[in-house]
Amino acid sequence: MCIRDRNRTKLAISFFFFRMTLKYKMYICSINKRKKMKRNYVKFTSGVILTGLFLFTSCQSPREVQANYEVAQIEGTRICIDSIWDTHPDEKAAAILKPYKEKIDEMMYEVIGVSEATMDKGRPESLLSNLVAEVLRLSADRVLKHSADIGIMNMGGLRNILPQGDITVDAVFEILPFENSLCVLTMKGTEMKRLMEVIASLHGEGLSGAHLEITKDGKLLKATVQGKEIEDDKDYTVATIDYLADGNDGLTPLANADKRECPDGMTLRGLFLDYVRQQTAAGKKITSKLDGRITVVPASDQK
16 A cells, blocks of 8 residues: 555555544543553553564655666775875874784794895796795695605785895785695696696796796796606696686696695795795795706707
């Protein structure tokens, strides 16, 4: 009824409330004689009023019921977050945050090692991507009790450079900001060959334990693992991160692994921090090298 004739419903409800108001006033006149009934009557009246309001506000026209609203326009702007916001800091907020900031700064700016050179990412290979892939390969020892055959890290997961000199915890967080965890995979040589073809098509990724020769346009010419040609029926172990183990970033052959072990709590960032601390404890600086593990062969040298 309320959909067909909203005005009629409004009139009926208004009249209903008017009648209830008159009855309520008559009741007030005899309140001294019927004190015990007052509480129950007031509750009843309140309930009726609330029910009426609910019915009144719930009425919708056919147009409102059938309307299919769509977003007509979206507008947005970028807000640059830089030092300008520190021009007039909120003193009260700063005072509240101060003890927490001091504790965080103490942890984040701790010097845990020294980098021999500035390391950045880049294809086909780079100092930083080679280093992180090597850390993954060595970290497989925690699962296999020995290093994996190869380590793989995507370039997109490396978000900053490693500066020459002191290495702080903060610097590692900037390089590896994601909660990616170690995954150790076991896969057949047939899938390993496909994986090497994919890495070639991407013109390189972070790689350790393997050597690739590729063309300028991303074709695989030759691939070896641990210095030997890949055998189709042989099992190979791969240390990577869970994101890539799921076949992301185009590395789909990793999702076809016969076995997968991803231990809890072993984030790549944590493993990298452990590696730096271990090297420092052994009196070593953090180093990496470009050794031609992914080589782009000129067309004139291709057989």
